Amino acid sequence: xxxxxxxTLLWLVAIVLLGLGFWLxxxxxxxxxxxxxxxxxxxxxxxxxxxxxxxWLQHPSAERVPDGFGAWHTVFITLYRQSKMQSQSKRKxxxxxxxxxxxxxxxxDGVVVLDEHDRIEWLNPMAVExxxxxxxxxxxxxxxxxxxQPAFNxxxxxxxxxxxxxxxxxxxDERVLSIQLVPFDxxxxxxxxxxxxxxxxxxxxxxxxxANVSHELRTPLTVIGGFLETLSDMPDNPAxxxxxxxxxxxxxxxxxxxxxxxxxxSRLENSPKxxxxxxxxxxxxxxxxxxxxxxxxxxxxxxxxxxxTPLWLWGNAQELHSxxxxxxxxxxxxxxxxxxxxxxWKEEGEKLVFSVKDSGIGIxxxxxxxxxxxxxxxxRGRSRGNGGTGLxxxxxxxxxxxxxxRLEVHSEPERGSTFSVVFNRAQMAEPEAx
Numbered sequence: 001x002x003x004x005x006x007x008t009l010l011w012l013v014a015i016v017l018l019g020l021g022f023w024l025x026x027x028x029x030x031x032x033x034x035x036x037x038x039x040x041x042x043x044x045x046x047x048x049x050x051x052x053x054x055x056w057l058q059h060p061s062a063e064r065v066p067d068g069f070g071a072w073h074t075v076f077i078t079l080y081r082q083s084k085m086q087s088q089s090k091r092k093x094x095x096x097x098x099x100x101x102x103x104x105x106x107x108x109d110g111v112v113v114l115d116e117h118d119r120i121e122w123l124n125p126m127a128v129e130x131x132x133x134x135x136x137x138x139x140x141x142x143x144x145x146x147x148x149q150p151a152f153n154x155x156x157x158x159x160x161x162x163x164x165x166x167x168x169x170x171x172x173d174e175r176v177l178s179i180q181l182v183p184f185d186x187x188x189x190x191x192x193x194x195x196x197x198x199x200x201x202x203x204x205x206x207x208x209x210x211a212n213v214s215h216e217l218r219t220p221l222t223v224i225g226g227f228l229e230t231l232s233d234m235p236d237n238p239a240x241x242x243x244x245x246x247x248x249x250x251x252x253x254x255x256x257x258x259x260x261x262x263x264x265x266s267r268l269e270n271s272p273k274x275x276x277x278x279x280x281x282x283x284x285x286x287x288x289x290x291x292x293x294x295x296x297x298x299x300x301x302x303x304x305x306x307x308x309t310p311l312w313l314w315g316n317a318q319e320l321h322s323x324x325x326x327x328x329x330x331x332x333x334x335x336x337x338x339x340x341x342x343x344x345w346k347e348e349g350e351k352l353v354f355s356v357k358d359s360g361i362g363i364x365x366x367x368x369x370x371x372x373x374x375x376x377x378x379x380r381g382r383s384r385g386n387g388g389t390g391l392x393x394x395x396x397x398x399x400x401x402x403x404x405x406r407l408e409v410h411s412e413p414e415r416g417s418t419f420s421v422v423f424n425r426a427q428m429a430e431p432e433a434x
Contacts, residue, residue, distance in 0.1 A: 049075075062080055105124050110130040112191040113190060120141060122139070130175075130193045130195065143156070174197065176200045224248050280429070283310070286307060292328065296333075300338070303343075309346055313403075314428070316403075323421065331358040335361075340359045341356065342356070355419065357417070360417060361413070362415050
């Protein structure tokens, strides 16, 4: 600015001195003419550069800054530098905003930005999924007109946001949301939503687990305690003792089986995930399962073994024996006398499949998704009568997951069931020479 003023003042001084020179040399009229021409040229020079400046201001950019002369060259150079700095700052700000937006887009929680009138300014894809909103149509609309739940409206109007709101919905799918309203300046607010459906289910399973364990252990303990109390109050009676002791032994074995299954589940949940550390001789394992099935059946069923592939598995032999043994045990227990149980080991394309098929009582379709829950029973009375602990399929589920396999169940009531464990090609192992 100082340089521009100095140069302008020097030009004015030069024009005045030139006029004075002509006044002394040629008279006042010539001096006035020269002074007028000089001032007019000086004014035209500045008007020309002002016009360039005004034209640039209509579409300002660093690339379009005009070239100037004299003092205006300094002005335009300064404009160019300022414009360049502003462009760089704008790009940085744009990139920062884009990063924040991308971060909001990628968040696993829902985010809705509201203005001072509770109108939606912005929302991320997860909020669209949680609340069933539309990113184009719903921006600018009031949140109360889009989320029509009394609990949500009361929470928004309460102005007490220290605790989140737990919102449950059943349409289109069952979902539980934790919603927190956060004011972030004098006018705007954030709605943060988190899907806690799975957490709620886990907590429900844990509560049911504790209740079921208590119930399962209480029954045999009550039986044993009652028998012991009866025996302690009665005189020696060998016949009564022979009657009660087998019942007590049966209940104690039931408790022992329950505790053993709980320990197996605990070990599976807390041990390292990678179980594929040895070759499992499937030929030996199938023979063992066949012997166990025949021992459990005691000749009451027709037991068959189909061995359609010589391939082995990479895995943990103890865990696979436990999982397959549970499937075989269930098939024998829930198949009436005279029924068929078939164990099959086969190769299906890129997959290896171990399956147990029975002609038993079958399972209604609505129960199949919950079969692997701990202590879940389709028929509680019949399950306990068959000696099951209610943990077998939960063990199967954990073992299958640890071997990167999947459990498939096909069943129809009164027509039997087929439980299949499907292994990926990565689990296949070539048999070793005997």
